[in-house]
Amino acid sequence: MLSCSNNPESYISHLNGYWEIDEVTLPDGSKRDYNFNDTIDFISITDSMTGFRKKLKPNFDGTFSTSGDEETIKLVIENDSLNLYYKTPFSQWKETVLGATENQLIIQNQNKLLYVYKRYEPLDLD
Numbered sequence: 001m002l003s004c005s006n007n008p009e010s011y012i013s014h015l016n017g018y019w020e021i022d023e024v025t026l027p028d029g030s031k032r033d034y035n036f037n038d039t040i041d042f043i044s045i046t047d048s049m050t051g052f053r054k055k056l057k058p059n060f061d062g063t064f065s066t067s068g069d070e071e072t073i074k075l076v077i078e079n080d081s082l083n084l085y086y087k088t089p090f091s092q093w094k095e096t097v098l099g100a101t102e103n104q105l106i107i108q109n110q111n112k113l114l115y116v117y118k119r120y121e122p123l124d125l126d
Contacts, residue, residue, distance in 0.1 A: 008082035011100035012075060015045050018056070018120035019105055025114040040120045049075040053086070062122055 020040045024032045038057060042064075045051035053071045056064040074085040082097040084107070098114070099106040105117040 006080075008077050008080060008097065011082050011097045012045065012049075014100040014102055014105065015043050015051075015097075018042050019117040020120045022104075022116045022118040024116070027112040041117070043073070045073065045075060051075075058120075058122065 018040055019042075020037045021034045023034060026032070039055045040058060042054045042056050043051065044053075051073045053073055054066055054069070056066050058064055069088070071086045071088050074087075076083045076085060084095045084097065086093050086095070093110060095107045095109045097105070097107055103119045105115075107115045107117070109115070
């Protein structure tokens with residue numbers, strides 16, 4: 001499913017970009033596939049191990065709509081894991097990156113939900 005690397009530092013270079021949820025695994029092991037997403041996540045990380053995540057809604061003309069809201073992210077490597085610490089004016093939480101490649105991102109949240117993302121590809125209507 002992912003590359004052979006278990007080095008959490010190697011995941012960082014793959015985080016930037018546009019991601020859409022492919023499936024979610026619940027704590028009981030059941031899965032929910034996402035065949036269509038009306039929103040995607042844009043993640044931007046800087047060299048200082050900080051950045052942001054925004055929810056975007058793709059438009060048919062190739063542009064995106066957004067509310068302008070964004071979650072700040074701080075990356076921390078601890079206990080051989082890459083943790084993402086999010087913060088908004090209303091909340092803060094942590095997620096753990098279990099794997100990241102050029103085309104796949106796997107994140108587990110504090111509720112033990114496992115999110116598998118795939119790299120977003122715009123619809124080709126031609």
